[in-house]
Amino acid sequence: MAIDVVNPGFATTVQDLGRPGYYHLGIPLSGAMDRYALRAANLLVGNDEGDAGLEAVFVGPELRFTSDATVAVTGAELPPKIDGEPCPTWTALRVRAGQTLGFGVLEKGARGYIAISGGIDVPLVLGSRATYALCTLGGFKGRKLEAGDALVVGAAKRPAKEGKAVPEALRRRLEAAPELRVLTGLYWERITAESGKHFFEDTWKVAPEADRIGYRFRGGRPLALVERKQPFGAGSDPSNIVDSSYPYGSIQVPGGTEPIVLHRDAVSGGGYFMLGTVISADMDFIGQMQPHTSTRFVSVDMRQALAARHDRAQMLLRLREALG
């Protein structure tokens, strides 16, 4: 069966859980920025957790179905509408052939995940259906959706029960001012101790330049860099290092002014120092932060990072039990 894209929304892409294994050649993981939300949506419609769905940013698409399907919308509070009728998020919904799935105005969060029973069937590229638009790789023709595109959907794998919903406790809370936990390190010593304190004291706001590659933040005090003779090959700016690999979630601060947290479509390396890395447990949250959202960075140690990771894994286990 197929789905016709009547209106693509703002930046809707095909995403799954990503394309590991090629970061050393500059091809990033890609895949859903909020991985938990994609997993939940897939489980609701009877898919495998890693099947391809749609990631809609800020504005939902308008999709006309040519045959019956079960769909679910998770992640952001981006209220779905079937032929104009409002429907709940985090719930398996039945869409009949000829009906149109549209969306109301975004209420909370930034990215809605739309799973369709059977999953979006675009070709596997290096083992994944995720879109990496910066290099025209994977997904639907390597780009975000456009009006007139026709998406092929696979055959449903298992029956999905209409009305099945993710229990409230297992939906992500979309807080107004979330905190992002950071393990300091990498090139942390490049900034002064005082600036290190300021970084965690200050309130930062998501800048308009926030996308799948990275999130930029503004509003905190500029960070002072420790003076040094720049090492050969590093470049003249004190925030430059000899180009190295960038971890996902790493926080670079070009010129010491605006921190950038790299996300799923990260540039894999470059010459800016990084003061630390957002822990894996908090990466999904970033994908749900709108521009102008206030946040604080909170310093944690490895033990706390692993405990947070464990909590997230437990939540996923409970989700599987609830929807299994």
Added chain:
Amino acid sequence: MQTRYSFGGDEHLLAEVAEEMSLEAFFKSLAMANAVRESRIKGVTETCPANASFLVKFDPDMIAPDALLAEVKALEAQADKAEAVLKTRIIEVPVFYNDPWTRETQMRFRERHQDPTSTDLEYGARINGFGSIDEFIAAHAGAPWFVPMVGFVAGVPWLYQLVERAKQIEVPKYLRPRTDTPKLTIGHGGCFGCIYSVRGAGGYQMFGITPMPIYDPEQRIRYLRDFMILFKPGDMVQFTPIDRAGYDQIVDDIANDRFEPRIRPVTFVLEDFHKDPAGYARKLEEANDGH
């Protein structure tokens, strides 16, 4: 060289072999990165070689961070003892220097440049002490380059020229990055060259353009059919100047699927290079000419 280790969150370990760039630091970091990959440490999901460092991505549910750190550290002693010899390949990259497309792009972003009154080539030649852009181009194409690292976006090689440090070309990046760079631009920032694999933003100075694609996500180009990215860390590059006619010819050959890049196997011995950098670079070039 004492390697510095630091965790990047709960999923990455950075190993910085040296703060400054050198062939020694690159050789050691590549040897260590390869050793990590080959030792198949449980829980290691990716190993990314960089210029003078490397990054290990791991799954902390499979291996505790401290256990991983101990395993990687154990490999360092081994890499220290290894001979600095690299069996690799040298890839000839034809370059149309001072081409009209990168020049047009330079003019659109002139206010972001250190010297709005000259071109990137003129600026690069002047601040590196060359009398003319022709001399500068001769130096750029006059010795091969190592590819210590591939990335930024898909398939972009970082390039480090095989000359003594005093002869390394060094230029600053643009004051503010451009929002546009032609695909296949030959760029330079700091002491590193690069080839932009796709059109997009960039901050490196622009010296020319190659007609030879280095990334093909559709895998239609014959030499990118097996894999969509041409370069891998440890490769070598030799730039060959071409003119407009040569450029157009290769574009046509690519379109008709007749083009095959010239690639030769080569063994690089670091000690021999240090004995006679210029002579050794010439020898490598000749290897590329098939002599």
